[in-house]
Amino acid sequence: xxxxxxxxxxxxxxxxxxxxxxxxxxxxxxxxxxxxxxxxxxxxxxxxxxxxxxxxxxxxxxxxxxxxxxxxxxxxxxxxxxxxxxxxxxxxxxxxxxxxxxxxxxxxxxxxxxxxxxxxxxxx
Numbered sequence: 001x002x003x004x005x006x007x008x009x010x011x012x013x014x015x016x017x018x019x020x021x022x023x024x025x026x027x028x029x030x031x032x033x034x035x036x037x038x039x040x041x042x043x044x045x046x047x048x049x050x051x052x053x054x055x056x057x058x059x060x061x062x063x064x065x066x067x068x069x070x071x072x073x074x075x076x077x078x079x080x081x082x083x084x085x086x087x088x089x090x091x092x093x094x095x096x097x098x099x100x101x102x103x104x105x106x107x108x109x110x111x112x113x114x115x116x117x118x119x120x121x122x123x124x
Contacts, residue, residue: 006036 014029021028046054 006033006040010036 010029010032013032014025017025017028
């Protein structure tokens with residue numbers, strides 16, 4: 001909010017005072033103005049001009065991002081398919097290795113359980 005708007009608001013608040021307090025109107029108006037300014041300063045607001053500038057900058061940035069995303073998609077489409085196939089093969093082999101490791105862990109755990117049961121029977 002600009003100074004003119006705050007001054008008008010402070011003046012309206014001062015004018016709304018009961019008739020008995022009209023003598024203090026100028027002092028109250030100054031106090032209202034000071035309170036409004038300090039309250040708005042704490043809110044860390046930006047001016048309309050700053051807001052519009054940032055909105056325009058964001059709009060341009062989004063446009064550039066969309067253009068770059070489109071260009072990357074075109075370049076990826078132009079790549080030979082062997083790269084994509086190799087990537088899929090690598091992903092599949094990684095998944096198979098992970099499954100094999102998981103199976104080995106389960107087998108080891110079963111063996112440990114079995115051997116601990118055998119040991120307990122032998123102890124008795």
